[in-house]
Amino acid sequence: MKGKKLKSGDIENALNEFLKDGQHLVLGFKKDEKGVSHQIFKGSLDHHSLVNPVFGANAALYLRRLFSKGLKVVLMLRPCEIRAYVELHKLTQVEREDIIAVSIDCFGTVSSKEKKDDVPAEAGKLTEYFKDKGSMRWACSVCRERRGVVGDAGVRIDKSGNFWMVPYTERGEELVSGMEGELEEIPAEMLIPESPKTEKFEIDMETFNKDLEKCIMCMNCRDMCPVCYCIDCVFNGDEYLPKGDALLNKVFRTGSMQMPRGKDLFHLIRMYHVSQTCVGCGACEEACPQGIPLTKYFKGVSERLQGVFSYMSGRSFDEPIPYVTFLEDELKDAMD
């Protein structure tokens, strides 16, 4: 695979050149004295940062229903965010035409809930910082893809700390061609290795119910999930989670009821609905006010379900989502 070796400032120069057109935007990270955050840059880059060591929300959330015509956007985001964007594109929630998605090698992040001021935002120092895994978010420590190998292009970091810009698609090539330097073969081994395979997820209903005991059904997990995109969610009506008169009718039909009700129903159904598209970013757990370990369930279940069809969410633009396609000759043991 070929890429361009970058000197410091190369990416910024290329993006500044790109931003000179008033109709172009860059979605990336901004670093100032307050910390690092998502930023949509217009006109020019200032305080741009390639890495963001704090995870608050998945930026693909902001891309839902983006059908920008003639407005070009470059995404400079983490692999999990690019993967969620790829899934949203497959679900026809984002028009890909004018977007160039660049994934950047990710060192892992800390939770925004326990924001620490001592977290460095430089690539070199982060490896050192995350040597002891305790400070990393659980979702990141078991991440499936921390390498910037998804999307249209990737920013990779090799073992001696050099940055490489690697194009994967035609659009990526277009962006990379605007940069200085020649295409050369990239080193085989990079700083971020391939993630190890995780064990098959298994749990009993008792632990599940115990974990959910604290749930208050605020549905923040649904609202902050980048791939839970339905405008008319099944839980908004009275069919699954009745409210008011419908709830009282239900009590008269079935008997006394503990409130809030339907915690297991809500999470199990959501778990199934996002199963093939879940990227395991942990935004749900980040949004949970009660600190329920949701990533454990969503990531575990989605990896198993994606395994059935040898699918991985966000891996490529061309693989269709398993539920919308089929093979005639498959799954012989699915029937009883």
Place this chain on the structure above:
Amino acid sequence: MAEETSKKNPEIVGFCCSYCTFKASEMAGSLRMKYPEGVKVIEVPCSSRVDPAFIIKAIVEGADGVFVSGCHPGDCHFIKGNFYTRRKIAALKEMFDAFSMKDRLRLFWVSASEARRFIDKVTSFYNYIKEKNDEREKA
């Protein structure tokens, strides 16, 4: 009395495609064949109409078992509906497996003329669930 029997006997919800399995159940009725009373059959236009959310809801709200049944693969009235069902239910089974309740969901194909097969499948599922419940009660 009514409560006692409802505790003893499992409740099974079945989603049956209106072109094949539901017709088979009607045929079973007209042939005076019997299947357990706990089996509640719901007619759906096609087995792929069954959103796995229906199944999860049925189980969470108290059903002991759920089955989905449609035409044999390739015989779907809507040409390819049951291929999608097969994928969806296979994934749902994998999810139930993670929560160790895989045996509460079944998928089978019954065509409109196979009344006998419908009775067999439903009865064996019912007996299996009943046995499981009895074991749990004893333990």
